[in-house]
Amino acid sequence: MFRLWGKIVKSNTIITDQVFELNASDLNLEEKIDQGLESLCNHFDIQKPMLFDDNKSNFAQIAKTRFKDHHFIESIDFDYLEIEIIEDK
Numbered sequence: 001m002f003r004l005w006g007k008i009v010k011s012n013t014i015i016t017d018q019v020f021e022l023n024a025s026d027l028n029l030e031e032k033i034d035q036g037l038e039s040l041c042n043h044f045d046i047q048k049p050m051l052f053d054d055n056k057s058n059f060a061q062i063a064k065t066r067f068k069d070h071h072f073i074e075s076i077d078f079d080y081l082e083i084e085i086i087e088d089k
Contacts, residue, residue, distance in 0.1 A: 003086040004036035008044055010078040018043045019086065033059065037083060047074055049081060063087070 002024070007017040020036040027035070034051075041048045049071035058065035064084035069076055 002032045002036070004033065004040065005084045005086050006036075006040035006044065007082045007084075008046075008078050009080050009082060012079075015078060016044065033083075033085075040081075040083065044081070046076070046081070047072060059085070 002022045004020040004022075005017065006020065008015045018040055020039045022032055022035060024032070037051075038048055049067035050073075052071065055065040055067070055071075064082060067081040067083075068079070
């Protein structure tokens with residue numbers, strides 16, 4: 001099972017968070033992340049941020065990334081959105 005944890009952070013405090021779960025072995029990791037990000041943004045009622053090369057690099061290295069103001073077209077009222085893949089142990 002693929003799980004993606006999304007957190008809205010402001011002033012070093014998690015304002016809200018949500019875990020997205022997906023059971024679809026036919027999708028690749030990028031497709032799972034895209035679906036998870038879409039679902040989390042809908043839940044948080046925010047626009048979907050742009051995924052840049054630095055985000056992809058962060059995922060490859062540490063399985064999480066942050067989306068700050070420059071990732072969004074409209075201004076945001078929080079410091080960043082962080083998404084992290086949760087591994088099943």
